[in-house]
Amino acid sequence: MMKLYGLGPTRSLRALWALQELDAEFEFVPVNLLAGENRRPDFLRLNPAGKLPVLVDGDLVLTESAAIVMYLAEKYGAKGLMPADLRERARAYRWSMFAVTELEQPLWRIAKHTFIYPEDKRLPEDIALAREEFMAMAAILERHMDGREFIVGDKITIADCVTAYVVDWGNENGLVDGYPNLKAYLERMYARPKAPQRIAEALANLQPVA
Numbered sequence: 001m002m003k004l005y006g007l008g009p010t011r012s013l014r015a016l017w018a019l020q021e022l023d024a025e026f027e028f029v030p031v032n033l034l035a036g037e038n039r040r041p042d043f044l045r046l047n048p049a050g051k052l053p054v055l056v057d058g059d060l061v062l063t064e065s066a067a068i069v070m071y072l073a074e075k076y077g078a079k080g081l082m083p084a085d086l087r088e089r090a091r092a093y094r095w096s097m098f099a100v101t102e103l104e105q106p107l108w109r110i111a112k113h114t115f116i117y118p119e120d121k122r123l124p125e126d127i128a129l130a131r132e133e134f135m136a137m138a139a140i141l142e143r144h145m146d147g148r149e150f151i152v153g154d155k156i157t158i159a160d161c162v163t164a165y166v167v168d169w170g171n172e173n174g175l176v177d178g179y180p181n182l183k184a185y186l187e188r189m190y191a192r193p194k195a196p197q198r199i200a201e202a203l204a205n206l207q208p209v210a
Helices: 012-021 065-075 086-116 124-144 158-172 180-190 199-204
Strands: 002-006 026-030 054-057 060-063
Touching (some): 054 065, 158 180
Antiparallel strands (some): 054 060
């Protein structure tokens, strides 16, 4: 059985979403970042970067949440999470990459300069720049979603599993309030019966370090 190593509000939610949409059998293995479990030798053998999520499928060990989503969609190809048409598949790849490069990176910078870096290394001016960059790129997705239910085609694809999480992350930072299409998209996606928790809910459910 596949194993997904992850934790609450992290990018693990992307992989979890794909697994649930695909009705795949898997075991979820919690890794408590707050307790430093990601720095233990047994976990670092799976991912030397010490980051989540990690998917283990037999002798395959796969890191990077978007890559995990794409792998799962290919593995369960009949489920339709990966578009069969080449052009539709290219569009799904395009928007997945847009999410992890153009939308996620400024949010990650905000997180680093807000609470991840030591206080003496945080740069408030970089937070302001990152917010501007995210909102500029979110405006592109906002226009794309005008009249659309899903990012590509007429059903959920890899692009949605990858992108909905990062839009919710932006929402947690108060950066999508002026984008009604993205707000509506979030509500639709997380109303799906197999959707994972929203980031706020997953964060609230984190267990304190003993």
